[in-house]
Amino acid sequence: MTTGDVTAVTVHRLGPLDQVPVGEGRAYVVNGVQVAVFRLRGGGVRAVSAVCPHAGGPIADGQIDEAVVVCPLHQHAYDLVTGCSPTGQPPLRTYPVHVDDEGCLVLVTDGTS
């Protein structure tokens, strides 16, 4: 992710992928912001804000499938790609995340956050 573009993005290495069990989520603090990273059974990874917009529930403790995460507190759902809530809540913020060649989780935020 060295883009050379001046609209600065920040690249964060969160640690090895296997810290996140298959099908579950774990929370990370990135620049003081709480991010939940999920490892899909299908192999992908997704990152969203760790705080449920509904009533502050811990999103990383939610259950997921390939499309959504369901918050453990009141079962509101959020799309893992867009952050939008099919159950009518305000959206979750989403972050680009991938696994690099060394098996390390890499998260990208824009420079300001």
Place this chain on the structure above:
Amino acid sequence: MTAQRTRAERLVVIGNGMAGARAVEEILRRGGGERFAITMFGEEPYGNYNRILLSNVLAGADDEAGIFLNGLPWYAENGITLHAGTRVRRVDHFARTVHADDGTVTRYDKLVIAVGSRPFIPDIDGMRVATRGFHQGVFTFRTIDDTRNMIRYAREHRRAVVIGGGLLGLEAARGLQTHGLEITLLHAGPYLMNQQLDAQGGDVLRRSVERLGIRVETSARTTAMLGRHEVTGVRLADGRVIECDMVVVAAGIRPNTELAEASGLPVERGIVVDDQMRVLDEADIYAVGECAQHRGQVYGVVAPLWEQARVLADHVTGADPAAAYHGSRIATKLKVAGVDVAAMGVSSPEPGDEFVVFAEPSRGVYKSVIIRQDRLVGATLLGDVGKVAFLTQAFDRGLPLPEERVRLLFDLGGPPAEVGVAELADEAQVCNCNGVSKGALVDTVRNGARSVTAAMDRTRAGKGCGSCRSLVAEIVAWAADGEVEEDPSASWYVPGIPLAKPELMARIREHGLKSVSAVFAALAPDGREDARSKMGLASLLRMMWPDDYVDERDARFINDRVHANIQKDGTFSVVPQIKGGCTTAAQLRRIADVAEKYDVPLIKITGGQRIDLLGVRKEDLPKVWAELDMPSGYAYGKSFRTVKTCVGSDFCRYGLGDSTALGIAIESRFQGLESPAKMKLAVTGCPRNCAEAYVKDLGVVAVEGGRWEIYVGGAAGAHVRKGDLLATVDGPEQVITLTGRFLQYYRENANWLERTYAFVPRVGIEEIRAIVVDDRDGIAARLDEAVRAAADAYRDPWREGAGPVTPGQFRTALPLEPLPKVPVR
């Protein structure tokens, strides 16, 4: 298609609300799509939605997406040009042009005005601020945007005043209450809903509303909004001040007439129309919905606009040039703040009228009818609207009335409900919210909608306030000659796999599926995982394969991953096992030490006779368990929870049996047993029932002669039910055997999350007794063996604390609220 359209007549519709969109639907249905090039203007930047359901959105019962009647694609599919978010300022009826705020000028051949109403804002000091419109914290309730803004503001505020005690005000009050606000409802009138109800009915309604925890003030005129930068309270005419940080003004509505006035069209209270819904003296301009005034009437509910839209469409398309609207007799049927209300005709009797009244304020029930010259001229029903279908018919069509007038208010073993449905006229409106008649429902059933849900989906009946759903169900049943099919998905065990439990179990066995992911791969549509189905499947598989279930941790709900119950701030509650509610001094000392060491904010004795440590951080769970050195009490799972016991024969002077010892024995045998829903048990030493055994999933009661009664299917939570007597047996061993057998039968046959209080009546106690006690089907030995295997597989989950099963199993998930959040008492 579009090329042809350029030569078609131009139909322009101003207003994209319920009436405008319905008129266009009716026009399309009459082939108007071929004849007209249709253009719609709507001030709201959306497709069109069911405004009625904003109440549900505010209360969180519907989501926004679910209330849309026609989304943006509908317009494109029907060749309609929609200018959403564009306000029309003026119509030039000489030049036949429509002038919009965005500067565009659109020509029309036919014009429909359907601009609806706006909130009426009473004259109150400080309501508006010069720069911003309404004062900060003041809201109205008309549009989706209003609703969103209220919800957003409600999240951060505590006390709301709602001005207006009519339909809208009550709905706003109830909706905001669901967001945790403290509500005061101020009504200038003498009693609630004084437009629709009589005084006594209004008072009964008030009591029902107050029971919900909403404060009500009637004859309360608001004169001023207080607060410099944002609202901090309101002042009443009598000088009282009510503090609040949010105000909703729902004091009535006024038809939107500025546009018509500015355009030189005839306006009195609304835009004046004739029986064809044509604006007076205008050959090509129509008005429909709340903005129209017909024969001196303007309406403020949806029911009339369905017929108005039909007449308009008949006329403008030429389908029936003689179609005429004669006005609507308004029979309102609503659910207001959770209370069923039906009102029609006059609300107070005149001299010489017969006035029949029944009132039971403590149950929130009030019914009255007014009869003039043997005709029903008015009726009010509150709380119990069972007779509304008949009364509406009698009111609309002047049916003869029963001589025993009380039959107007109650079914006195009279003809059964189907007769009522059969007698309903085809054109009788069943769903007022969406304008669906009995005939329309019957047609959809005849055309293949065989389930209530299917008929509701196709007609939208019952999708408004919901007060007509039971009538819709009756009509569907009647139209299908009793052959209604249940909604298929209602019978699925979990939402993600289209199979009921018995078929699902058969397929799982047949394919030997031992993990949740294997079940999805083999049985879900496209092999698609479903987050909401995982927990139910995990429970089922564990029951089916006690020894070789493949445990995938992501299939577990967080509680089952960390063996504790998640709390609202993301901390957990820890409940150690205390069998039969009996503990020791040493245990108590240890619990106290742990609570101190880990700063446990709240220690609480539970209803199940145990001790709950609330507010434990996830990362502390393993240490807390290790230091407690007690097994898990399973206070978090869908599983066997606890056995509540009374003192019993050892100490109690009434005791007939040793309830404590039996309770402990049962818990030792079945601890942690997974089940479709939680199972709470009790054993009590005599029928005085100190351990509340009659209202447990399974309750055991000692009776004379050393015998024990076993009750199943009781509940005392949100649902209260006394259990059914399953059997009376001779000794504790038999109690344990039958308990195990019943629990296993329940585990195998209940739906996911189906508590025994629903399961037992569904299957029937006789049937259960025949299988579990009398072994009619010869499966008792198998059930006993299955439950034994499951019980033997028990392993205290808290031992996982010593060696986490997954990386970061007990790592914090960083909840928003700083810990601890559970208030310390």
